[in-house]
Amino acid sequence: MQTLLWLLISLIGAAAWGVLALHRGETISAAWLVLAAVGTYLVAYRFYGRFLATRVLRIDPNRATPAERLSNGRDFVPTSRGVLFGHHFAAIAGAGPLVGPVLAMQFGYLPGILWIVFGVVLGGAVQDFVILFASMRRDGKSLGQMAKEEIGPVTGLAAMVAVLAIMIILLSVLALVVVNALRDSPWGLFTIACTIPIALLMGWWMKVWRPGRTLEASAAGIVLLLAALVAGRYVAEHPMLGPALTLSGTSIAWWMIAYGFVASVLPVWMLLCPRDYLSTFMKIGTIVLLAVGILIVLPPLKMPALTRFIDGTGPVFAGKLFPFAFITIACGAISGFHALVASGTTPKMLRRETDAPLIGYGGMLMESFVAVMALCAAAVLDPGVYFAINAPLGVLGADLQTAATTIRGWGFAVTPEQMQGLATSVGEQSLLARTGGAPSLAVGMAQIFSGAFGAGLTALWYHFAIMFEALFILTTVDTGTRVGRFMLQELAGHVWRPLGRTSWYPSIILTSALVVAGWGYFLLQGVVDPLGGINTLWPLFGISNQLLAAVALCVGTTVLIKSGRGRYAWTTLAPLAWLLAVTLSAGWIKIFSPEPRLGFLAHARQTLEQVAAGTMNPVRGARLVFNDRLDAAVAAAFMAVVLLVVVSSVRVWLDVYRGRIPAHTMEAPVVQTAFAS
Amino acid sequence: MRRLLDLIRRVAGMPNYAGYVDHLRRCHPDRTIPSEREFFADYLAARYGDGPTRCC
Numbered sequence: 001m002q003t004l005l006w007l008l009i010s011l012i013g014a015a016a017w018g019v020l021a022l023h024r025g026e027t028i029s030a031a032w033l034v035l036a037a038v039g040t041y042l043v044a045y046r047f048y049g050r051f052l053a054t055r056v057l058r059i060d061p062n063r064a065t066p067a068e069r070l071s072n073g074r075d076f077v078p079t080s081r082g083v084l085f086g087h088h089f090a091a092i093a094g095a096g097p098l099v100g101p102v103l104a105m106q107f108g109y110l111p112g113i114l115w116i117v118f119g120v121v122l123g124g125a126v127q128d129f130v131i132l133f134a135s136m137r138r139d140g141k142s143l144g145q146m147a148k149e150e151i152g153p154v155t156g157l158a159a160m161v162a163v164l165a166i167m168i169i170l171l172s173v174l175a176l177v178v179v180n181a182l183r184d185s186p187w188g189l190f191t192i193a194c195t196i197p198i199a200l201l202m203g204w205w206m207k208v209w210r211p212g213r214t215l216e217a218s219a220a221g222i223v224l225l226l227a228a229l230v231a232g233r234y235v236a237e238h239p240m241l242g243p244a245l246t247l248s249g250t251s252i253a254w255w256m257i258a259y260g261f262v263a264s265v266l267p268v269w270m271l272l273c274p275r276d277y278l279s280t281f282m283k284i285g286t287i288v289l290l291a292v293g294i295l296i297v298l299p300p301l302k303m304p305a306l307t308r309f310i311d312g313t314g315p316v317f318a319g320k321l322f323p324f325a326f327i328t329i330a331c332g333a334i335s336g337f338h339a340l341v342a343s344g345t346t347p348k349m350l351r352r353e354t355d356a357p358l359i360g361y362g363g364m365l366m367e368s369f370v371a372v373m374a375l376c377a378a379a380v381l382d383p384g385v386y387f388a389i390n391a392p393l394g395v396l397g398a399d400l401q402t403a404a405t406t407i408r409g410w411g412f413a414v415t416p417e418q419m420q421g422l423a424t425s426v427g428e429q430s431l432l433a434r435t436g437g438a439p440s441l442a443v444g445m446a447q448i449f450s451g452a453f454g455a456g457l458t459a460l461w462y463h464f465a466i467m468f469e470a471l472f473i474l475t476t477v478d479t480g481t482r483v484g485r486f487m488l489q490e491l492a493g494h495v496w497r498p499l500g501r502t503s504w505y506p507s508i509i510l511t512s513a514l515v516v517a518g519w520g521y522f523l524l525q526g527v528v529d530p531l532g533g534i535n536t537l538w539p540l541f542g543i544s545n546q547l548l549a550a551v552a553l554c555v556g557t558t559v560l561i562k563s564g565r566g567r568y569a570w571t572t573l574a575p576l577a578w579l580l581a582v583t584l585s586a587g588w589i590k591i592f593s594p595e596p597r598l599g600f601l602a603h604a605r606q607t608l609e610q611v612a613a614g615t616m617n618p619v620r621g622a623r624l625v626f627n628d629r630l631d632a633a634v635a636a637a638f639m640a641v642v643l644l645v646v647v648s649s650v651r652v653w654l655d656v657y658r659g660r661i662p663a664h665t666m667e668a669p670v671v672q673t674a675f676a677s
Numbered sequence: 678m679r680r681l682l683d684l685i686r687r688v689a690g691m692p693n694y695a696g697y698v699d700h701l702r703r704c705h706p707d708r709t710i711p712s713e714r715e716f717f718a719d720y721l722a723a724r725y726g727d728g729p730t731r732c733c
Contacts, residue, residue, distance in 0.1 A: 073700035075723045079687065086688035092732045212713045214691040215682060268725045269717075276731070280689045337732045345690075345724075472731075479731045486726075 006046060013039020020110070024305050030376040031298045033109070037117050037372045041365045044121040049361040052126065056560070056568040057133045059357070064673040065350045066139045076140070078351035078675070081358055088346045088363045090280045092128075092338045093287070095174055095438075095473045096331025096545070097371035102378040102437035103538060104328040105386060106316040108306040109379045111325045113372065119326075119333030120368035123575035127334060127549055128342045129360030130556040130572055135343035136350055137667045143343045143552060147645070149666050150558045155648050159551055162641045163340065164487045166544040168515070169634070170337070171260075171480045172522035173537040174473045179252045179527055180436035180534070181466050186245035187236040187427055189252070191467045192474070193245075194228035195275065196259070202274035218277045225278065229467055233427060233459065249527040256477065257520040263478035264485050264512040272478055279472040286468045290373050290445060293452040299380040307383070308411065315391035315410075316435070317535050318597040323586040327542030332371025334575065336548025338364065339555075352675055377444035378437075384414025385422065389440040392532030393433040403432055427459035435532040438469045484515040525627050536600075536631060539590055543635060546583045547642045550576055554649040561653050562665045569653075580646065587639045591632045600635070604628035692720040 016036035019028065053059045067078040079087070104112045135141055141149075144163065148156025182188045198221050205217035235241045247255075263271050312320035317328065331337070342360060350356055378386065387407050388396070396403040400416035407414050423431045426446060431439060442465035449461040486502060488511045493500015499507045526533025553576040560569045593599030596606040604625045611621035655661045686693065694713050701710055711719065 071700070071704070073697040074720060077696075083684060083687045087690055090688065090690075094732045096732065207714075207717065212692060212694050212717050214689075215686050218689070218691075268721050272725060273721060277689055277691065284688070331732070335732065341732055476731050479725070482725065 006043070009039055009042050013043060020113070020305075027300045027302065029298050029300055030294060030380065033113055033301070033372060033376055033379075034294065037113070037369060040117050040121060041369065044125075045357075045362055045365060048121065049125070049129070049357050052129060052361065052571060053354075053357040056565060056571055057130070057356075058565070059133070059353045060670075061352065061354045062672055062676050063353050064671040064675075065136060065353060066347065066668070067349050067351060068673055068675065069668075069671055070139065070348075075345065076348045079349040080351060081355040084346065084349050084351075084355065084359055085363060085366075086284070087349070088341070088359050089366050090284060091341045091345065092335075092363060093283065093367045093370055094331070094476055095177060095469060096335060096337075097367055098374040098441055098469065099177055099437035099538075100329040100332055100542070101371050101375040102441045103316055103390070103534070104325050105303055105375070105378045106307060106309050106314040106390070107321055107325055108304050108310070109301060109375060110305040111310070111321055112329060112375050115326055115329055116332050116368055116371045116375065119329075120364060123549075123578065124332075124334035124338070124368065125361045125364040126571055126575060127336075127552050127556065128338045128364040129357065130559070131339045131552055132342040132347055132350075132360035133356055134556065134559045135347040136353070136356060139668050140348040141343065143339050143555060146343065146559070147551065147555050150555060150562060151645070151649050151652055155645050158641050158644050160487065160491065162544075162548060162551065162638065164484060164491070165634070165638065166336070166548055167480055167484045167487070168518040169522065169537070169541050169544050171477055171484070171519035172526065173534070173541040175253070175256050175260075175477055175519065175523045176526040176533050176537060177436040177438050178470045178473050178477075179249050179256065179523070180434055180532075181438040181442070181470060182247075182252050183249040184246050184430070185236075185428055185466075186242045187232040187463050188466045188470070189245050189247060190232045190235045190241075191225075191229050191463060192470045195225060195278065195471060195474070196271070198224045198228070199271050199274040199278065202277070203270040206274070207269045214277065217274065218281060221274065221278050222281060225282075225467075229463060230460070232463060236427065250524070253520070253523050253527045256474075257516055257523070259474070260477050260481045260519070261512055261516045264481040264516070265508055268482075272482065275471075275475050275478065279475040282468050283472050286465075287370055287373070290377070290448065291369075293445075293448040294373060294376055296452040297448050299376070299448060299451065301376070301379040302382050303379040303386065304383065312598070315387060315395045317538060318595070319539070319586070319589065323582040323589070324539065326582045327539055327546055327586045329371065330542045330545040330549075332368050332374075334546065334549050334579070335367075336545050336550070336552055338367075339548065339552035352673065374441060377441055377448060380444050380447055381440060382412075382414065382418075384408075384412040385419070385443070386440055387412060388414055388419050389431050389434050389443065390437065391433060392435050392530070392535065394530040394532070396433055400430075400432060425458050426462035428462075433532065435534045437534075438466060442466045442469065481512065481515050481519075484518075485511045488515060539586065540631060540635060543583050543587050543590070544638050546579050547638050550579045550583065550642050551645050553579065554645050558649050558652055559665060561656050562663050563667070564663050566656070566663075580642075583642070584639060587635045590635050600628045600632035604632075690724065692717055 016032045019032045067076050070076040101112050144156055144160045147159040202217040202221045206214045310321040384407050388403055396406050400419055404414050404416050442462050445465040446458050446461035450458045489500050489502055501507055526537050553572045556572040557569050591600055594602050596603040607621050607624045610616040611618050656663050694716050697716055698710055701708055
């Protein structure tokens with residue numbers, strides 16, 4: 001019976017892939033994408049996930065987890081698997097899996113769906129699972145600590161610096177996504193601005209007024225948030241408030257920088273924690289809503305399977321299908337950042353070792369499914385509309401008429417009236433060149449939602465989607481700034497002791513300001529970049545996130561080899577090899593490509609020539625050149641750190657094989673579990 | 678209904694004071710039980726202490 005069921009699931013999945021493969025050039029339903037993905041996930045979880053659990057990692061059902069042995073009722077808490085699955089998923093899913101697939105849509109939907117589904121099954125979910133397992137066997141140690149203990153102290157330090165640098169790039173690019181979604185959009189800005197007083201009220205509610213009543217405060221917060229969403233329309237139409245809230249990208253960027261600083265300095269109960277709850281509920285709710293919407297509407301995919309831009313001439317970002325599709329979609333296929341959560345709170349909450357496959361492997365499959373849904377939401381747009389929203393002004397031309405002509409030149413139909421009508425229907429002045437992925441995703445989601453839950457509310461659904469994305473990006477910005485501050489304080493503490501004290505105000509203010517200045521600088525440069533900023537920053541973020549995944553896989557491989565599981569090291573070595581190929585070649589191309597659109601250094605040279613020829617303002621030219629060189633240096637530094645980690649890991653592996661060092665790891669002692677049934 | 682609310686609380690990673698008091702009574706009867714305010718402060722420190730709690 002079981003066998004028959006799995007045979008059926010496999011056949012359905014295979015049939016869906018078959019439909020995708022055979023119907024090239026025709027419009028097909030998004031249902032096939034969803035079926036192909038879900039079929040593959042189920043088969044992979046049942047067979048590969050179980051193989052990893054029983055053969056490779058040798059999960060021990062009788063061994064007590066850290067949550068059981070060290071139970072303290074606070075962070076070490078044995079948690080039932082269903083609850084922990086939700087908790088872990090809410091922690092790993094963010095804006096990444098929503099934005100990446102939308103940007104990569106410039107190649108068509110096929111490369112995206114293939115990489116998201118097969119990347120996660122063989123790479124991302126393996127990474128999350130192995131790191132979760134390793135941390136669980138080491139009392140919930142962090143990735144950095146494991147790198148230090150298993151590979152060496154220099155590697156541990158390198159991993160720490162890399163995480164901080166990646167955090168800075170991540171925060172700047174996510175902030176840029178929000179800025180591009182909110183500029184000249186009084187409705188969106190009003191709703192998001194309201195989340196700050198709402199969070200302050202919630203904080204006061206659960207800390208001062210009714211201590212510990214977090215759920216009550218969150219319910220009130222959600223009601224107020226939805227009220228602010230509805231009120232936003234009237235504020236935007238108000239003759240005085242509307243223009244007052246119509247801000248340029250630069251001013252919104254400055255407000256975000258100020259917000260990030262304040263959120264990092266204030267006590268967490270005032271702003272951070274309430275916002276975190278709000279965004280968790282909105283995230284889970286909206287993702288469920290989107291899944292239901294897609295299943296009800298089963299929208300046809302209007303984007304082609306492949307576009308002409310696989311040759312590298314695409315307007316959304318520069319570069320060919322290989323390697324750039326694989327760094328543009330990071331989260332959703334494989335995300336190094338997850339290794340930080342999988343070695344953070346989650347391993348301290350596992351009740352049984354046997355829960356780890358569902359949480360580690362299954363949780364990542366769920367995130368991948370979110371990426372598939374984002375892909376569907378982007379693929380239901382007309383290709384012409386997609387490019388009008390996602391290509392930068394510098395490429396499209398400044399007005400609708402020129403933009404429509406440019407896009408027709410690429411072979412996609414779009415009219416100025418169509419774009420104007422679409423903008424009006426979602427309550428915006430213009431949707432042209434709203435780069436960053438969030439607006440086009442929101443348009444797609446609004447189409448799906450109004451198709452599923454009643455038309456006529458398109459504008460409300462659009463702003464709901466924008467609010468949902470901006471809300472949890474801002475949560476990442478404030479928690480990220482704070483975590484960056486802690487990391488910087490830890491590093492600075494080695495230089496001068498008092499700087500390492502996390503509750504000493506001068507140190508808090510100094511390190512917060514440094515972290516904010518770091519991402520704020522990249523953010524402001526991105527906002528004024530004529531090519532839209534996303535063009536430069538998203539690939540940099542993709543490269544850094546994938547390189548962090550490479551570090552995590554190095555740690556995973558080392559753990560496997562040192563614990564006598566060496567014959568299965570290919571499970572982590574294969575994705576590691578692929579990631580190194582992708583990221584190192586992408587990094588190399590971004591630095592050294594002779595094409596100014598693509599290579600940082602070539603762009604700097606071109607700018608210098610323009611300054612010399614007198615066609616560019618020298619001050620602006622000097623700034624552009626400096627930024628290009630800075631971006632090149634950042635990419636080079638990431639690559640250097642990863643090569644360092646890879647080389648020192650390989651040396652450890654070889655030493656174990658040659659018998660020079662014993663195959664011995666730092667696992668916590670074996671204790672029998674009391675939870676075994 | 679109580680169970681549903683409890684489920685939501687735990688998925689969102691909210692503090693569970695009653696559960697903590699229970700845990701202390703069962704496993705550490707010698708320790709003094711903190712007030713709900715103190716517990717909330719400890720919870721925040723543990724949750725946002727170090728390491729990212731949210732991904733990209």
